[in-house]
Amino acid sequence: DRPTEPIFMKKGEDNVSFDVPPDYLIDRYKPLASDLQTRFPGDVTVPVTKLNNLPDLSIPLALGRSQPFSLFNPYHSKMASKLIEYFMAAKNVDELLSLSVYCRDRVNPHMFIYALSVAMVHRPDTRNLTLPSHAEMFPKIYMDSSVLSRAREEATVVQPGSRTPVEIPHDYTANHLDQEHRLSYFREDIGINLHHWHWHLVYPFDGPTNVVNKDRRGELFYYMHQQIIARYNMERLSNDMNRVSRLVNWREPIVEGYFPKLDSVVANRTWPSRHPNSTLNNLSREVEQISFDIEDLERWRDRLFTAIHSGFIISINGEQVRLTETGGIDVLGNLIESSILSQNPALYGSLHNFGHNAIAYIHDPDNRYLENFGVMGDSATAMRDPIFYRWHAYIDEIFQEFKSTIPPYNVQNLTFENVRVQSVEVSAAGVPRNQLMTFWQQSDVELSRGLDFVPRGSVFARFTHLQHTPYSYNIVIENNGNQRTGTIRIFIAPKFDERGLPILYREQRKLFVELDRFSQSLKRGRNEISRSSLSSSVTIPHEATYRNLDSNTSAPNSEGAAAFNFCGCGWPQNMLIPKGNAEGLQCQLFVMVTNGSVDQVEQPSSNNSGGAQCDDASSYCGLRNARYPDSRAMGYPFDRPARDGVNTLQQFLTPNMGAQDVRIRFTNRTVSVRNAANN
Numbered sequence: 159d160r161p162t163e164p165i166f167m168k169k170g171e172d173n174v175s176f177d178v179p180p181d182y183l184i185d186r187y188k189p190l191a192s193d194l195q196t197r198f199p200g201d202v203t204v205p206v207t208k209l210n211n212l213p214d215l216s217i218p219l220a221l222g223r224s225q226p227f228s229l230f231n232p233y234h235s236k237m238a239s240k241l242i243e244y245f246m247a248a249k250n251v252d253e254l255l256s257l258s259v260y261c262r263d264r265v266n267p268h269m270f271i272y273a274l275s276v277a278m279v280h281r282p283d284t285r286n287l288t289l290p291s292h293a294e295m296f297p298k299i300y301m302d303s304s305v306l307s308r309a310r311e312e313a314t315v316v317q318p319g320s321r322t323p324v325e326i327p328h329d330y331t332a333n334h335l336d337q338e339h340r341l342s343y344f345r346e347d348i349g350i351n352l353h354h355w356h357w358h359l360v361y362p363f364d365g366p367t368n369v370v371n372k373d374r375r376g377e378l379f380y381y382m383h384q385q386i387i388a389r390y391n392m393e394r395l396s397n398d399m400n401r402v403s404r405l406v407n408w409r410e411p412i413v414e415g416y417f418p419k420l421d422s423v424v425a426n427r428t429w430p431s432r433h434p435n436s437t438l439n440n441l442s443r444e445v446e447q448i449s450f451d452i453e454d455l456e457r458w459r460d461r462l463f464t465a466i467h468s469g470f471i472i473s474i475n476g477e478q479v480r481l482t483e484t485g486g487i488d489v490l491g492n493l494i495e496s497s498i499l500s501q502n503p504a505l506y507g508s509l510h511n512f513g514h515n516a517i518a519y520i521h522d523p524d525n526r527y528l529e530n531f532g533v534m535g536d537s538a539t540a541m542r543d544p545i546f547y548r549w550h551a552y553i554d555e556i557f558q559e560f561k562s563t564i565p566p567y568n569v570q571n572l573t574f575e576n577v578r579v580q581s582v583e584v585s586a587a588g589v590p591r592n593q594l595m596t597f598w599q600q601s602d603v604e605l606s607r608g609l610d611f612v613p614r615g616s617v618f619a620r621f622t623h624l625q626h627t628p629y630s631y632n633i634v635i636e637n638n639g640n641q642r643t644g645t646i647r648i649f650i651a652p653k654f655d656e657r658g659l660p661i662l663y664r665e666q667r668k669l670f671v672e673l674d675r676f677s678q679s680l681k682r683g684r685n686e687i688s689r690s691s692l693s694s695s696v697t698i699p700h701e702a703t704y705r706n707l708d709s710n711t712s713a714p715n716s717e718g719a720a721a722f723n724f725c726g727c728g729w730p731q732n733m734l735i736p737k738g739n740a741e742g743l744q745c746q747l748f749v750m751v752t753n754g755s756v757d758q759v760e761q762p763s764s765n766n767s768g769g770a771q772c773d774d775a776s777s778y779c780g781l782r783n784a785r786y787p788d789s790r791a792m793g794y795p796f797d798r799p800a801r802d803g804v805n806t807l808q809q810f811l812t813p814n815m816g817a818q819d820v821r822i823r824f825t826n827r828t829v830s831v832r833n834a835a836n837n
C-alpha cells in the first residue's frame with residue numbers, strides 16, 4: 159500500500175498501524191519516534207520483532223529513492239537481487255515482515271516492491287498470500303497520468319462511498335494519423351501489461367539461483383514471448399495491418415515513435431518518449447553503469463547464429479555444449495535473454511536485455527540530458543510501445559532459426575493411435591455457430607493503494623478494454639482403444655494473409671495462438687466434450703485484473719477480493735481472442751488430442767505441499783514451484799517446421815487432429831461495467 163509513504167502511517171480502512179522499533183525509523187524521523195507511535199493509533203497494531211542483525215543495505219541503497227528502477231539494467235538487477243536474497247533468507251514470516259519494514263522506507267520503492275514480490279511468490283511460507291495488483295500499487299505506470307490528478311481531487315474532496323470513478327479516455331496516447339495507434343487497445347491493455355510484469359516476477363533473470371533456476375525457464379522465455387508476437391500479429395491482421403516487421407537493422411532510423419503519457423514511477427517526471435525516426439546509439443551511461451556498443455549486439459547475434467548452425471555453444475570453460483533436439487531451446491533461451499543461467503555470458507552477451515536498454519535510452523544514450531529510460535526499460539510498461547514487438551519478433555526469429563535445424567515431427571510423432579477427432583465447433587449464447595463475438599467493455603481498477611499522501615478510501619479508474627462473449631468448444635472424439643487419458647490442445651490462427659491469400663503452413667504455424675490445453679479422460683467409443691473458454695489454461699479470470707464493484711458501497715466485493723488470490727501471472731481473459739473485424743476475421747481453429755501418459759510430467763513429491771500452485775494459466779506461466787506440466791516441446795505441434803510435402807494445415811493433419819473454420823466478428827459497441835458504482 160502507498161509505496162512512497164513511510165511505514166508508520168495509518169493504513170487504509172483497516173486502520174492497521176505498525177509498532178516499529180525506533181531504530182527502524184529513518185534518521186529523519188527518529189527524533190519523532192515517541193510522537194509517531196501515539197499519532198497514528200490503529201485498530202489493529204502489528205508488532206514488528208526486532209532483528210538481531212540489521213541487513214547491510216549498501217548495495218540496494220546505491221539507487222536513490224526517487225531514481226527510476228529498471229530490471230533490464232544489470233546494475234539495478236544486481237541490487238534487487240541482493241534484496242531478494244535477504245528476503246528469501248529470512249527464517250520465518252515474522253523475520254520477513256521485520257526485514258521488509260526496515261527496508262521499505264530506505265530502498266527505492268519500485269525495487270522494494272519488486273524484490274518483496276519475488277520473495278513472496280517463491281517462499282513456501284508466503285506463496286499462498288495475496289499479492290496486491292501491481293496496477294493498484296503503481297497506477298501511474300498503467301494509465302494516463304491525468305487520471306491520477308483527477309483521482310487525487312476525488313479522494314481529497316469527496317467522501318468514500320460517494321466518489322465517482324475517473325474515466326480513462328479510450329484514445330489517449332495518439333490518434334489515427336499514427337497507423338500503429340490502431341493497436342493501442344492491445345499494447346496499453348492493463349491486463350496484458352500486468353501479465354508481462356508478473357511473468358518476469360515469476361521468472362526473474364537474476365537473483366538467488368534457487369529462484370532463477372526453474373524447470374525449462376529458458377524455453378518458456380522463448381515460448382511466452384513467441385505467443386505474444388503470434389497474438390499481436392493476429393491483432394494486426396484484424397486491423398488490416400501487416401504482420402510486425404522484425405527490427406533487423408540496428409543502424410537504420412526506427413520509424414515508430416511512442417509517447418507514453420505516463421508519469422515515471424517515483425520521480426514525478428513524465429516518462430520519456432521516442433520520436434519517430436530515432437536511431438540507436440552506443441550506450442555510455444555512467445550513472446547506471448551501463449555501456450556497450452551496437453557492435454557488441456551484432457557480435458553476440460553472429461555468435462548465436464554460429465552456435466545454432468554448429469549445433470553447439472561454447473561454455474565458459476571452453477567446452478562444446480550440444481544444442482539437443484529437446485534441451486537446446488532451453489539453453490538458448492537463457493543465453494539470449496540472458497539470465498544468470500547463461501552458460502557463457504562473456505561470449506554470447508545479453509542480446510535481448512541489452513536490446514531493451516539500447517531502445518530504452520535511445521533519446522539520451524550518454525545521459526547528457528539527465529533523462530531516464532523509456533517504457534522499454536521496465537517490464538510493466540514495455541508492451542505499450544510498438545517497438546517491443548519489432549524487437550521481440552527479431553528475438554523470436556533466432557529461436558525459429560534453431561527450430562529449423564532440428565528434424566521435423568514425422569507422422570508417427572504426431573499420431574495418437576486409435577484416437578480420431580470427429581468434429582470441432584465453437585458455440586456461444588446468441589451467436590451463430592462457429593463465430594466468436596468481440597466488443598468493448600468498461601471495467602474498474604482500484605487506485606487508492608497507489609495514491610500516496612491523500613485521504614483514504616477507494617477511488618476507481620474506469621477503463622475501456624476489448625472483451626468477447628464467453629463460448630464453448632464442442633469436440634467429438636472417437637476412441638477405438640481402451641479407456642485412457644488424452645491431452646486436448648486448442649489453437650487458433652488466421653487463415654488468410656495481408657493480401658487475402660491462404661497462408662501456407664510454413665508461415666501459419668508461427669501464427670497459431672494457444673487457447674487451451676487440458677487433460678481429458680477418453681472412454682472407449684464416442685466422447686462428446688464441451689469446454690468453456692473461461693477455463694482456458696492460458697488466462698486468469700477477469701476479476702484477477704479488474705475489481706468488480708458492489709453497487710452502493712463502491713468497495714470491491716468479496717468475490718473480487720478472493721479472486722485476487724490468483725497468482726497474477728496469466729494472459730487476461732478479456733484478451734483471449736483477438737479483436738477480429740466487422741466482416742468476421744476468417745480463422746482456423748485447431749484441436750489435437752495427444753497421449754496423456756506421454757505428456758504427463760512427474761512432479762517431485764516435496765512440491766505437492768503448500769496448496770495452491772497457481773495452475774490457472776500454466777501454458778504461459780508454468781506451475782508455481784513445480785515442473786512445467788507438459789512433457790512436449792512448448793508450442794507443440796507448431797514449434798517445428800513441417801515434414802516434407804506439407805504446405806497447408808489440411809496436409810499437416812493426422813487423424814487425432816481436427817480443424818474448423820471460424821470467424822471473429824467485432825461489433826463497435828461498449829458494454830458498461832458490471833455492477834457499476836454509484837453513478
Ligand code: CUO
Nearest residue numbers: 354510514537540
Ligand atoms: Cu518480456 Cu523482452 O522480455 O520483455
